[in-house]
Amino acid sequence: MKTLFLATILAASASAFAAPLPTLEVPRTASAFAVSDFEPKNWKNAVQISQLPLSLGSDARDKEFPTTVKLQHDGAFFWVRFECDAPQIYAPFDSPARDQNLWEGDAVELFFDAAGDGKAVVEMQLSPKNQVFDQQILLSTEPKSDEFGKLRDDVLSRDFWTFASWNCNGLETATAQTPRGWMAQWKIPAAPILRRLGLQNWGGQTVRAHLMRYSHVPDETAKNAAKRRLVSQGWAKIKHGCPHISPAAMGFLRFAR
Numbered sequence: 001m002k003t004l005f006l007a008t009i010l011a012a013s014a015s016a017f018a019a020p021l022p023t024l025e026v027p028r029t030a031s032a033f034a035v036s037d038f039e040p041k042n043w044k045n046a047v048q049i050s051q052l053p054l055s056l057g058s059d060a061r062d063k064e065f066p067t068t069v070k071l072q073h074d075g076a077f078f079w080v081r082f083e084c085d086a087p088q089i090y091a092p093f094d095s096p097a098r099d100q101n102l103w104e105g106d107a108v109e110l111f112f113d114a115a116g117d118g119k120a121v122v123e124m125q126l127s128p129k130n131q132v133f134d135q136q137i138l139l140s141t142e143p144k145s146d147e148f149g150k151l152r153d154d155v156l157s158r159d160f161w162t163f164a165s166w167n168c169n170g171l172e173t174a175t176a177q178t179p180r181g182w183m184a185q186w187k188i189p190a191a192p193i194l195r196r197l198g199l200q201n202w203g204g205q206t207v208r209a210h211l212m213r214y215s216h217v218p219d220e221t222a223k224n225a226a227k228r229r230l231v232s233q234g235w236a237k238i239k240h241g242c243p244h245i246s247p248a249a250m251g252f253l254r255f256a257r
Helices: 004-014 152-157
Strands: 023-026 047-049 065-073 078-083 107-113 120-128 134-137 160-163 172-178 181-189 206-218 228-234 249-253
Touching: 023 047, 023 065, 078 107, 078 206, 120 181, 152 160, 160 181
Parallel strands: 023 249
Antiparallel strands: 047 065, 065 078, 078 181, 107 120, 107 206, 120 134, 134 160, 172 181, 206 228, 206 249
């Protein structure tokens, strides 16, 4: 609770952003299963987000694609499952290499700010082909945000740094296509995410976080038939296309002991 209070004060003092911030408690589970096991029974005790709404400022033509997110932890690992209905899947990268520009295709994304001060954010992405992108985002100044929770341009131009060379050691992921679209599962170790808190396990802490989905759909108004436009859906009210630069708009995940 102390972490939640501190993060709330910091966000309020450094930002003009005033939208309500979502909060969710992540239950503890004793279930043990392989990350590639997609059986629903593995998630019977998880908390569920039944739908991710469109991001702020989305195109008027956009519609929400059905997206369910389930969350739980077992102390050592944070488990996240996305179930994504999709009329079609767009995954343009064929290489299994890490840290490709997965946001240019369909992807699900996670953001974590363990300390809650906006200065160090972990970003993770997963494509339908189980390709991983992960990076550290660091600020070398106090975060200052606009009315959308987006970092101001003067902060972005001088004090915003990304490090895609960083990997989340111990991360495990799996994806699968379904008759309705695709699914993704994450098994996220505590230590790399909670390093600034000096913790080795999930449980008892509150972490700033965001969960979102990117879909790239054909742009019916474009002359180029291959052109696509981005539909972004997110748990928190974050401006379209700006989840990586909007720490003040992230919600709160409370991890049960």
